[in-house]
Amino acid sequence: xxxxxxxxxxxxxxxxxxxxxxxxxxxxxxxxxxxxxxxxxxxxxxxxxxxxxxxxxxxxxxxxxxxxxxxxxxxxxxxxxxxxxxxxxxxxxxxxxxxxxxxxxxxxxxxxxxxxxxxxxxxxxxxxxxxxxxxxxxxxxxxxxxxxxxxxxxxxxxxxxxxxxxxxxxxxxxxxxxxxxxxxxxxxxxxxxxxxxxxxxxxxxxxxxxxxxxxxxxxxxxxxxxxxxxxxxxxxxxxxxxxxxxxxxxxxxxxxxxxxxxxxxxxxxxxxxxxxxxxxxxxxxxxxxxxxxxxxxxxxxxxxxxxxxxxxxxxxxxxxxxxxxxxxxxxxxxxxxxxxxxxxxxxxxxxxxxxxxxxxxxxxxxxxxxxxxxxxxxxxxxxxxxxxxxxxxxxxxxxxxxxxxxxxxxxxxxxxxxxxxxxxxxxxxxxxxxxxxxxxxxxxxxxxxxxxxxxxxxxxxxxxxxxxxxxxxxxxxxxxxxxxxxxxxxxxxxxxxxxxxxxxxxxxxxxxxxxxxxxxxxxxxxxxxxxxxxxxxxxxxxxxxxxxxxxxxxxxxxxxxxxxxxxxxxxxxxxxxxxxxxxxxxxxxxxxxxxxxxxxxxxxxxxxxxxxxxxxxxxxxxxxxxxxxxxxxxxxxxx
Amino acid sequence: xxxxxxxxxxxxxxxxxxxxxxxxxxxxxxxxxxxxxxxxxxxxxxxxxxxxxxxxxxxxxxxxxxxxxxxxxxxxxxx
Amino acid sequence: xxxxxxxxxxxxxxxxxxxxxxxxxxxxxxxxxxxxxxxxxxxxxxxxxxxxxxxxxxxxxxxxxxxxxxxxxxxxxxxxxxxxxxxxxxxxxxxxxxxxxxxxxxxxxxxxxxxxxxxxxxxxxxx
Numbered sequence: 001x002x003x004x005x006x007x008x009x010x011x012x013x014x015x016x017x018x019x020x021x022x023x024x025x026x027x028x029x030x031x032x033x034x035x036x037x038x039x040x041x042x043x044x045x046x047x048x049x050x051x052x053x054x055x056x057x058x059x060x061x062x063x064x065x066x067x068x069x070x071x072x073x074x075x076x077x078x079x080x081x082x083x084x085x086x087x088x089x090x091x092x093x094x095x096x097x098x099x100x101x102x103x104x105x106x107x108x109x110x111x112x113x114x115x116x117x118x119x120x121x122x123x124x125x126x127x128x129x130x131x132x133x134x135x136x137x138x139x140x141x142x143x144x145x146x147x148x149x150x151x152x153x154x155x156x157x158x159x160x161x162x163x164x165x166x167x168x169x170x171x172x173x174x175x176x177x178x179x180x181x182x183x184x185x186x187x188x189x190x191x192x193x194x195x196x197x198x199x200x201x202x203x204x205x206x207x208x209x210x211x212x213x214x215x216x217x218x219x220x221x222x223x224x225x226x227x228x229x230x231x232x233x234x235x236x237x238x239x240x241x242x243x244x245x246x247x248x249x250x251x252x253x254x255x256x257x258x259x260x261x262x263x264x265x266x267x268x269x270x271x272x273x274x275x276x277x278x279x280x281x282x283x284x285x286x287x288x289x290x291x292x293x294x295x296x297x298x299x300x301x302x303x304x305x306x307x308x309x310x311x312x313x314x315x316x317x318x319x320x321x322x323x324x325x326x327x328x329x330x331x332x333x334x335x336x337x338x339x340x341x342x343x344x345x346x347x348x349x350x351x352x353x354x355x356x357x358x359x360x361x362x363x364x365x366x367x368x369x370x371x372x373x374x375x376x377x378x379x380x381x382x383x384x385x386x387x388x389x390x391x392x393x394x395x396x397x398x399x400x401x402x403x404x405x406x407x408x409x410x411x412x413x414x415x416x417x418x419x420x421x422x423x424x425x426x427x428x429x430x431x432x433x434x435x436x437x438x439x440x441x442x443x444x445x446x447x448x449x450x451x452x453x454x455x456x457x458x459x460x461x462x463x464x465x466x467x468x469x470x471x472x473x474x475x476x477x478x479x480x481x482x483x484x485x486x487x488x489x490x491x492x493x494x495x496x497x498x499x500x501x502x503x504x505x506x507x508x509x510x511x512x513x514x515x516x517x518x519x520x521x522x523x524x525x526x527x528x529x530x531x532x533x534x535x536x537x538x539x540x541x542x543x544x545x546x547x548x549x550x551x552x553x554x555x556x557x558x559x560x561x562x563x564x565x566x567x568x569x570x571x572x573x574x575x576x577x578x579x580x581x582x583x584x585x586x587x588x589x590x591x592x593x594x595x596x597x598x599x600x601x602x603x604x605x606x607x608x609x610x611x612x613x614x615x616x617x618x619x620x621x622x623x624x625x626x627x628x629x630x631x632x633x634x635x636x637x638x639x
Numbered sequence: 640x641x642x643x644x645x646x647x648x649x650x651x652x653x654x655x656x657x658x659x660x661x662x663x664x665x666x667x668x669x670x671x672x673x674x675x676x677x678x679x680x681x682x683x684x685x686x687x688x689x690x691x692x693x694x695x696x697x698x699x700x701x702x703x704x705x706x707x708x709x710x711x712x713x714x715x716x717x718x
Numbered sequence: 719x720x721x722x723x724x725x726x727x728x729x730x731x732x733x734x735x736x737x738x739x740x741x742x743x744x745x746x747x748x749x750x751x752x753x754x755x756x757x758x759x760x761x762x763x764x765x766x767x768x769x770x771x772x773x774x775x776x777x778x779x780x781x782x783x784x785x786x787x788x789x790x791x792x793x794x795x796x797x798x799x800x801x802x803x804x805x806x807x808x809x810x811x812x813x814x815x816x817x818x819x820x821x822x823x824x825x826x827x828x829x830x831x832x833x834x835x836x837x838x839x840x841x842x843x844x845x
Contacts, residue, residue: 071736071746098732105747144760156757157749180759208745218740222835225733229837232645232661236689236712238838248688248714274696282763284838286731291837293729297763309760315716456716459649462685497715498648636653639681 002026003212004066004513005034006104006205010130012123014196015056015115019130024109030516033527035065035488036092038110039081040531043090044538044609046112053085053188054170054195060113062103062201065490069101069209069288071221072509073501074492076100076287078161080184082192085172086349086404086425087449089539091187094487095161096287096295097179102159105205113196120168122150122200127207135199140165142342143177150202158202164344166392167194172404173349173427177341181297181311182287185346186426187448188404212515220509224501225291231499234292238284241294242315244273246322249315253567254435254458256324256428258378259355260421260556263432264565265323272318275330285311292494300334302381310338312347316452319430320351325358326378336384343392349427353405354384356420365414370397418555424449424539428553434562434570436461438472441580444551445476447535453487455479460634469576473583478631481528488527529630530604533588533596537609540595545618547594551581588630591620599626640669640705642676650686650713662708673709674699688714719791721753721769721826721833722844728765730757734832734841741831742824752826753814767840770814770826776806790828797822 001007002024011020032041039061051057060082067075078100084091103109106125120135138146146162160178167174167190174190175183184190211217228234236244249255250268257265269275276296285295296314301307313321313333321327321336340347354376360366361376368375372395374386390398400408406425409416421428426449433440438457443450455476464472482503486493489510495501507521540547552558561571585592589600597620601610613619644663646654656663667676673690677683677699689712690697703709732755735748743750754768770792777785777793784799785806795806802821809815810825818824833843 069746071740105749148760180763206747206749208747211746214740214744214746218737222737225835225837232647232710233712234837235694236691236710240689244689245714248685252685283726283765284729285763286729288732289736290731291733291835293731293838295729299761299763309763452716459685459714462683494715500647500651636649637681638653638655 001210002029003210003515004070004510005029006064006107006109006209008107009110009112010108012111012113012132013115014113014117014121014132014198017132019132021128021130029109033066033488033524034063034109035077035079035490036081036094036484037488037527037531038063039079039092040090040534040538042112043081043083044534047083049541051083053083053088054191056116058083058192058195060189060192060196060198062111063109064100064103065488066510066513067489067491067506069104070211070513071217071289072491072513073221073224073495073506074287074290074292075490076289076492077487077490078103078184079487079490080176080189082189083542084187084189084448085170085191086188087539088542089424089447090535091189091448092487093175093184093186093189094490095176095178095182095184096492097159097182098288099159099161099178099203100490101288102203102205104209105207106203107205107207111201113198116195117197120197120199122202123198124154125201125203127205138162138199139168143344144180144342146200147177147180150200154202155204158204160200160202162200163190163193164342166344167191168199169392169394169402170194171345171391171402173346173353174344175346177344180309181341182295183341183346185348186451188346190344211513213512217509217512220512224505228495228499228501229291233498237292237294237498240273240277241296243276243296243313243318245315246272246318249319249431250323251566252435252458252462253562253565253570254431254439256319256421256430256432258326259324259359259419260428260432261359262564263435263562263567263570267328268323270328271322271330271333276313280330280334282309287492290492292498294494298334300331300338302331302335305335305381308335308338310334310341312337316430317347317351320348320355320427324351324355324430325384327381328379332379332381335381339385339388343388345388345392346427348429349405350388352421352427353401353408354387356405356409357387357401359419360412360416365412365416366397372396418559420554421556422450423553424550426450431458432562432567433553433557434572435466435567437466437469437572437576437580438476440553440557440572440577441473441476441584442479444553444577444581445480445584447532447539450553454483456483460636463636466570469579470583473580474587474632475634476584477587478633480532481525481631485524485528488524526604530606533600533604533606534609536596537601537606537613540618541612541616545593545595547590547620548581548592551594552577586624587627589622589626592623593620595620597622597626641666642703642706643708645708645710648713648715650711653682653686654680667703669705670702672699673697673701673703676703677711686713687711719828720771720844722842723767723769724840724842725764725766727838728755728767728840729838730755730765733835734767737831737835741829752816752824753832768812768814769832769841770812773811775809775811776815776825779805779809781805788827792826792828794827795823795825
């Protein structure tokens with residue numbers, strides 16, 4: 001019996017309806033740990049390289065991770081993965097809430113869906129009773145409507161994840177919703193779920209997860225709870241969550257405004273954390289086992305619109321659906337947040353792609369005729385709502401955007417491709433990299449496309465100099481190992497990032513859960529390096545090479561200077577990006593073409609990747625000595 | 640006069656504490672703004688997303704009083 | 719002594735239920751807990767902890783006199799005397815008399831772990 005784990009995996013063949021629940025192999029669990037690492041390995045091994053992400057052969061992988069549910073600092077997460085319809089490479093996204101822990105209590109560590117159901121279904125997991133059930137009555141419902149109806153039908157104590165009409169209609173940036181407004185938002189995993197006609201997963205777990213030393217785990221976590229309760233960041237975090245960073249981001253010239261045309265939104269004070277708390281907050285809302293309760297559940301009433309409830313807005317929504325789209329009241333941003341959650345699209349790509357369309361409309365690249373007679377103005381709720389409806393139902397140019405804004409830009413033409421903020425098709429997170437070069441490098445090199453959660457560098461960028469290009473890449477590499485570690489073990493990284501619960505304390509907790517007395521942070525970091533290279537190999541095998549050709553953002557970020565605000569004048573050039581990429585590839589042990597070398601793959605025990613890349617002529621040539629350890633932690637000066 | 644800064648997370652890496660685990664005492668002139676105090680310490684304002692006196696949110700233009708205990712909250716990735 | 723509940727401070731994190739399960743049954747599954755949280759979503763979007771207020775209805779109705787106060791002032795079930803009739807479970811006005819896997823009911827015994835783990839002020843040990 002594996003300690004700390006649910007103990008079993010479940011294979012679901014949606015085509016035939018076959019279900020197979022079998023024990024999880026402990027060697028596999030120790031080698032790959034769980035979470036996004038399980039996903040990386042399974043996708044690499046099982047999805048044919050020419051498989052359509054929305055087709056029969058893709059896999060949907062769901063995995064709670066070792067810390068989930070085990071009385072550890074925010075062990076709450078569940079990771080969802082598939083080959084992404086946005087990037088055509090490895091995709092994964094993590095959701096908090098309570099779903100991951102419930103899977104563990106049902107004895108499950110891994111769900112792998114294959115094939116396509118003949119008609120809409122949902123998967124019911126009631127401990128060991130597992131069934132695929134008809135989902136006709138839920139098909140077409142919004143994510144939270146489906147959650148509500150399933151809870152009414154099955155029982156309030158079921159945990160539900162569900163897609164909305166966007167996922168059903170295969171919109172490439174669809175998300176998976178859970179717990180009244182949390183999402184596995186990125187990479188379009190919701191579309192993969194929809195392509196399989198899987199509307200929802202409902203789980204109830206009454207079992208006991210075996211813990212190696214529960215008494216010691218209980219005492220050490222309780223001590224962490226008591227210590228961090230008094231931490232200076234705890235109270236502000238609990239009260240304001242992440243929305244307050246809208247103000248900070250504007251003041252430091254990195255806030256996306258009007259489709260990243262500039263980095264300062266004059267009305268930002270109307271959409272940050274203070275108006276959220278003052279005007280729309282209903283309650284603080286926590287994930288399972290989390291005492292930071294950063295979730296902000298809000299009630300919004302806009303004139304002429306139904307009153308809605310939404311979890312948020314968080315910072316990313318407050319930026320990409322805030323100033324980026326020109327919305328200047330917290331009520332507007334929260335309503336847009338709800339709309340995206342309801343139909344089941346990622347607020348980040350959703351806001352970013354809508355903002356791109358708004359700029360296209362402003363510049364005459366999209367016409368009213370193409371918008372069914374509507375406009376698409378900055379800050380117009382009605383225009384935004386109509387445009388999203390066109391996308392969700394794939395009408396007119398909504399069909400283009402349904403495939404992601406990068407595709408839409410190619411269809412629109414007229415220079416539109418310069419304007420869509422993305423890398424590898426994934427909409428950019430809410431920080432403009434012209435004010436933070438390492439952040440742009442983070443977007444350029446993230447395995448899933450432009451996303452901030454792999455490496456967040458804004459303060460390091462400014463510490464070392466906002467215009468400094470050199471010397472930052474090795475820190476990006478380090479962050480790309482330590483930050484995704486938390487997705488592998490499925491806990492929220494904000495305890496590490498915000499209230500000084502160290503990575504070593506997380507390792508100690510895992511040792512107490514599993515009994516793996518020889519488990520170390522070095523082993524975990526090496527696994528992060530390993531799956532980073534695995535995902536890179538997977539991406540190249542699917543998309544060809546050289547890898548470098550995919551690692552650039554849209555041209556705005558290397559052709560335009562920021563025109564206004566505290567970031568005015570910030571400008572990067574293609575040469576700057578190339579300097580950063582060269583440093584990055586050297587730090588990674590890759591070739592100048594951005595392809596992994598034989599040496600790094602051998603070092604990481606990925607000989608099969610090396611063979612696969614070699615067959616395709618995609619192995620890189622080392623151009624500098626291979627670093628013994630990839631990545632370097634940034635240690636700031638202390639005053 | 641003496642004021643006290645409470646710091647955690649990435650701020651704790653950048654500010655040596657002397658009073659307790661999270662608190663640093665700072666000698667400063669009356670009339671300085673919080674922004675000036677922070678910058679004179681060697682920090683940059685990018686490291687401070689919010690500031691509080693007790694539970695009261697203040698801006699970097701706030702002028703501290705003798706004995707003020709000011710909590711500085713650093714930025715961190717949002718979601 | 720009592721567990722003072724401030725529902726507006728509850729965030730639904732379930733740490734109280736989890737520590738109750740751990741300390742009572744060496745089990746991390748919150749379903750073993752002797753308190754409940756009612757979550758009212760999507761509207762109004764609030765959490766409502768339901769804890770034993772030691773009202774004594776269970777003790778009064780027990781035909782075997784198996785439920786008496788411990789030294790913390792909490793009513794607890796004597797498993798030796800319990801006939802597993804279950805009437806106390808139905809009698810509990812708060813729904814926090816739980817049925818054990820061995821059919822013997824179990825309930826809050828004022829161990830106070832839930833009040834120690836809660837850092838929002840939703841559950842506080844009070845006189």
